[in-house]
Amino acid sequence: MIPINGVTTKSTTILVDLRAVFTHPQVEHKLATRGSTVSLRRIMSTSVWMNYETGLLSEKECFAQLAEDYHFQACDLAAMIQNLRETTNWDQAAASIFKEIKRIGTRIFLVSNISKEDYAALRNRWDNEFWSIFDGVFTSSTLGVRKPSLHFYRHVLRATRAVPHQTFFVDDSPENVLAALSVGMRGTYKISELYRTVTNFVGDPVERGLAFLRRQGGSFPTTTQHNETITENYALLVILEVLNDPQPHLDSGTSLVVSPPVYPPPLYTRVINTDSGEPKYTSDAYPDDLDTTSLGLLTLPPDSVIAHSILDEMHDYIDKDGNVQTYFDKSRPRVDAVVALNVLTLFHRYGRGHELPDTMEWIYSVLLNRAYINGTRYYPNAECFLYSLTRLLRVSSDPTLKERVEAPLRKRVAERVGGAGDAYCLGMRVLACNYLGIDNHPDRQKLADMQQEDGGWEASCMYLIPGAKREVGNRGASTAFAVKALEDWSEQ
Incomplete structure (x- = not known):
């Protein structure tokens, strides 16, 4: 089998409509009636035409009945249809997509509402380069039933021995797609996103995502919503921690991040332009922050003596409420719930969580x-807080903490299932659900569907x-x- 993005694919079946994907007939052509016109599209949506497509009416009977109903000349319709058959x-481009998919072992079947005369004309005109794409063809005129009748779909599934949830249906009609979904298939009517959608269905999202990360060779540009590039440490630390890298991942034998960031001891910094040493979007003297410091110590832990000395220094940056501040700078008294939570996680990792009781109470x-519902000063959404709290529970060895927090946390995370979110947000939500044992199929599917053609996911706000x-x-x-969210789910 030929892989997609360098990885193999699962066994799947695709059912694809003829007219929606491979042809673009001019159905807006007009037929002259008594003092007006009627479009071919309108003609083809009538019950008479539908009976023609299922073989209940002959071509002559169909054209004659339509001519009588709409007051045009039957020969005009016959001439229009003949011209379409010949041209x-x-x-x-659409065919090339399915040729590629077929080469990797996916079965592809053509499913079409079409009269026997129209099908025969196309079959005679088009050569084997087109028809060889398909493992079989199912037409309404042969089956005696049209989409969206459930009998059509059930017949195709039986005849092909396709498993519904491993079958993908492509059609430009929402009602046809809805019927396919109702019998257990997946599908789309968004033809403009065809390649990405079909590739996401036949490919393994985890393998494709990992292949994307490896191809980047450790180069992961950080950008703003205005496509401005920022050189910083935070993103690489996130990647290292989430994937448990730089340990060899999934027997690849290599790190997904080949060049981990180098940090000036003993602290780690976030929004620092490490190429020029000049900060961006802030003052000239940008202070070290407790947030990225915590992430760095959790991800790439230094000598224990150094780690504990940094924790000791963090104690100097606790406000009057007993909450840890964001920066190693008392002139910037910023407090953020996610930052405080990440610092608290670090203290628990080193067995010192009891030293921040007021922070934990907050x-x-x-x-x-x-209070997290609209995000925090530095973090954009509720998932940043909820995921970080599950991370604290994973790290902490304090049974009292878990007993107190896990039940309400499970309720709060469950409330978020199915809500809006970008890729970064959904990844955190699914990981939180995985840890807490909450089934979250809707967000897993939504996240998988966001995968891009190259195997990666779009940048979204960290x-x-x-x-x-x-x-x-x-x-x-x-x-x-x-990748981690979908990988953890698949292993459950």
């Missing part, structure tokens, strides 16, 4: 009161730079979250 060609209050009104994203980070 309609198949779409080379986090618990944020959870119970849904964090905010509020003063500059910048949303900062990274394709590598979005892809890492998506």
